[in-house]
Amino acid sequence: MHIDMSYGSGGKQTTSLINEVFVKHFSNPVLQKMEDSAVLTVKEKIAFTTDSFVVTPMFFKGGDIGKVAVCGTVNDLLMMGANPKYLTAGFIIEEGASLTDLEHIAASMAAAAKEAGAQIVAGDTKVIEGKGGIYINTAGIGEIEREGISISACKEGDIILLSGNLGEHHTAIMSHRMEIENDIKSDCAPLKEIVMNLIMAGIDIHCMRDVTRGGLATVLNEVSASSSCKVEIEERALPVSPQVKGFCDILGLDPLYMANEGKLIAVVAQKDAKRALQIMKESRYGENAAVIGTIQAGSKVVMTTAFGGSRVIDVLYGEGLPRIC
Amino acid sequence: MHIDMSYGSGGKQTTSLINEVFVKHFSNPVLQKMEDSAVLTVKEKIAFTTDSFVVTPMFFKGGDIGKVAVCGTVNDLLMMGANPKYLTAGFIIEEGASLTDLEHIAASMAAAAKEAGAQIVAGDTKVIEGKGGIYINTAGIGEIEREGISISACKEGDIILLSGNLGEHHTAIMSHRMEIENDIKSDCAPLKEIVMNLIMAGIDIHCMRDVTRGGLATVLNEVSASSSCKVEIEERALPVSPQVKGFCDILGLDPLYMANEGKLIAVVAQKDAKRALQIMKESRYGENAAVIGTIQAGSKVVMTTAFGGSRVIDVLYGEGLPRIC
Numbered sequence: 103m104h105i106d107m108s109y110g111s112g113g114k115q116t117t118s119l120i121n122e123v124f125v126k127h128f129s130n131p132v133l134q135k136m137e138d139s140a141v142l143t144v145k146e147k148i149a150f151t152t153d154s155f156v157v158t159p160m161f162f163k164g165g166d167i168g169k170v171a172v173c174g175t176v177n178d179l180l181m182m183g184a185n186p187k188y189l190t191a192g193f194i195i196e197e198g199a200s201l202t203d204l205e206h207i208a209a210s211m212a213a214a215a216k217e218a219g220a221q222i223v224a225g226d227t228k229v230i231e232g233k234g235g236i237y238i239n240t241a242g243i244g245e246i247e248r249e250g251i252s253i254s255a256c257k258e259g260d261i262i263l264l265s266g267n268l269g270e271h272h273t274a275i276m277s278h279r280m281e282i283e284n285d286i287k288s289d290c291a292p293l294k295e296i297v298m299n300l301i302m303a304g305i306d307i308h309c310m311r312d313v314t315r316g317g318l319a320t321v322l323n324e325v326s327a328s329s330s331c332k333v334e335i336e337e338r339a340l341p342v343s344p345q346v347k348g349f350c351d352i353l354g355l356d357p358l359y360m361a362n363e364g365k366l367i368a369v370v371a372q373k374d375a376k377r378a379l380q381i382m383k384e385s386r387y388g389e390n391a392a393v394i395g396t397i398q399a400g401s402k403v404v405m406t407t408a409f410g411g412s413r414v415i416d417v418l419y420g421e422g423l424p425r426i427c
Numbered sequence: 428m429h430i431d432m433s434y435g436s437g438g439k440q441t442t443s444l445i446n447e448v449f450v451k452h453f454s455n456p457v458l459q460k461m462e463d464s465a466v467l468t469v470k471e472k473i474a475f476t477t478d479s480f481v482v483t484p485m486f487f488k489g490g491d492i493g494k495v496a497v498c499g500t501v502n503d504l505l506m507m508g509a510n511p512k513y514l515t516a517g518f519i520i521e522e523g524a525s526l527t528d529l530e531h532i533a534a535s536m537a538a539a540a541k542e543a544g545a546q547i548v549a550g551d552t553k554v555i556e557g558k559g560g561i562y563i564n565t566a567g568i569g570e571i572e573r574e575g576i577s578i579s580a581c582k583e584g585d586i587i588l589l590s591g592n593l594g595e596h597h598t599a600i601m602s603h604r605m606e607i608e609n610d611i612k613s614d615c616a617p618l619k620e621i622v623m624n625l626i627m628a629g630i631d632i633h634c635m636r637d638v639t640r641g642g643l644a645t646v647l648n649e650v651s652a653s654s655s656c657k658v659e660i661e662e663r664a665l666p667v668s669p670q671v672k673g674f675c676d677i678l679g680l681d682p683l684y685m686a687n688e689g690k691l692i693a694v695v696a697q698k699d700a701k702r703a704l705q706i707m708k709e710s711r712y713g714e715n716a717a718v719i720g721t722i723q724a725g726s727k728v729v730m731t732t733a734f735g736g737s738r739v740i741d742v743l744y745g746e747g748l749p750r751i752c
């Protein structure tokens with residue numbers, strides 16, 4: 103079964119698509135009411151965010167567009183110290199898309215939302231001409247568990263931790279497109295356990311950021327610019343798996359600029375750094391966490407290379423890998 | 428200037444696009460922080476919704492995709508008795524789209540949000556291959572001003588009001604596509620004034636629904652199904668402008684199935700119907716409001732035709748007009 107333009111009419115076919123795919127997989131009392139909006143009770147302080155997902159291929163090792171669409175928004179909420187509670191899902195579907203694919207995507211969205219403890223409470227479907235592609239927007243609401251976490255709150259002497267190996271999502275997508283056989287899986291994951299464990303342990307977190315499009319280099323430059331500081335990192339300290347390293351060496355890629363979908367940096371007060379690292383390592387998806395650098399007075403992002411030299415790390419220029427998320 | 432794939436990288440070009448178009452037009456303190464999520468303070472009871480917009484052409488008489496994208500979500504919040512407060516905007520942009528068009532769209536989103544009293548507090552941009560199209564998702568949060576409004580709350584004896592003329596958005600889009608010259612403008616508008624005036628006046632509103640894709644026929648069928656009731660309407664009572672009526676007569680269209688972007692039905696207690704009609708007529712975008720029918724025991728939607736006959740009105744089958752919103 104394939105989707106045609108009639109599924110976007112707002113009439114009979116739209117209703118059947120909503121009931122047979124979305125309501126079935128996202129099933130919860132709020133969504134089932136089929137009102138124009140979901141009515142919810144929340145805490146007074148919330149985080150609110152959105153992300154659209156256009157990743158191609160839609161299915162890849164370690165995940166699919168549905169899993170990325172939920173994890174991306176869930177992680178953006180977590181980065182502000184918020185516990186993800188409610189999600190919306192907007193689908194833009196190209197004519198010719200397979201209903202079976204759509205069901206798999208909906209199922210994996212439901213699974214990722216469940217792992218993150220969030221409910222998908224509202225949705226929308228549009229159909230456009232095209233070649234069977236599926237685009238997904240998610241928006242999310244989280245309840246703030248810790249206030250004051252901000253990209254502009256990093257201070258001289260703070261320690262930068264990275265939650266795990268770089269470049270796995272990027273490598274998985276690229277391998278699929280280039281038809282290169284390997285076992286590298288996307289790292290796509292909801293980072294709720296790491297974040298909640300850090301907050302619960304009272305770690306003095308100044309900033310968190312998930313390391314997605316643009317890679318670690320771009321994120322660290324955002325930290326440097328927003329907190330008016332120098333970011334110093336050690337190349338030797340950056341966790342990269344031997345498989346991804348091999349892949350990068352052959353293709354001339356730099357893990358610093360590669361996209362991840364289940365990694366974060368946390369900038370924490372020096373006194374808490376050791377404990378934060380331990381907590382990360384003991385949390386799901388954090389086993390390869392590492393201390394990668396420090397915040398200093400000054401500006402720019404500077405890396406001490408494996409050979410002891412030092413180079414300025416700029417943000418990503420140009421197109422990177424199109425449609426990576 | 429046109430947008431190419433590099434604008435979707437997450438690096439330098441993405442940042443310049445965000446700053447020069449979105450931050451410029453949506454400007455507000457929350458957005459300017461450029462965090463992963465917006466941090467907000469809200470009332471405990473909120474409404475949360477999402478909608479994606481794929482309307483083609485992107486610019487048409489009476490509005491553009493940006494205006495529709497804001498009004499659609501704002502109206503969905505209002506229909507649940509919520510005052511629209513915060514919006515997110517997710518852009519999926521096809522390579523080749525014009526930066527000037529994107530600026531016009533952003534400016535009209537900002538204007539519509541301002542009229543509705545809402546702020547655009549988070550956004551996202553992706554770039555895909557294609558022919559210069561722009562797709563927009565909006566999600567919104569509103570604070571509930573009146574509880575208990577629901578598609579399933581209609582009761583026998585209730586009166587159904589429609590806020591104005593049918594079919595104008597549909598006709599405007601179709602005229603543009605068919606290159607038919609006329610003065611018919613899309614009715615696209617934020618319906619905040621009508622809704623807040625009804626609530627403030629203490630009208631006993633049982634249900635509200637905006638009349639978009641699928642048209643009035645589809646919305647009334649949703650009322651009938653969700654409230655387990657018969658919906659009776661009078662063809663003579665349906666407000667349709669002479670221009671739209673002429674357009675429909677020539678092309679064999681039925682205003683009952685045509686999309687609107689600035690119309691709502693309100694189902695109110697009989698005792699308040701007269702007052703509700705007066706309030707609608709005195710509110711912005713409500714001057715052509717009319718009482719169009721009643722809620723009865725039973726099932727289905729039945730219309731008394733202009734000739735005194737009676738016919739069952741089903742939901743929209745098939746594709747209607749693709750990409751109407």
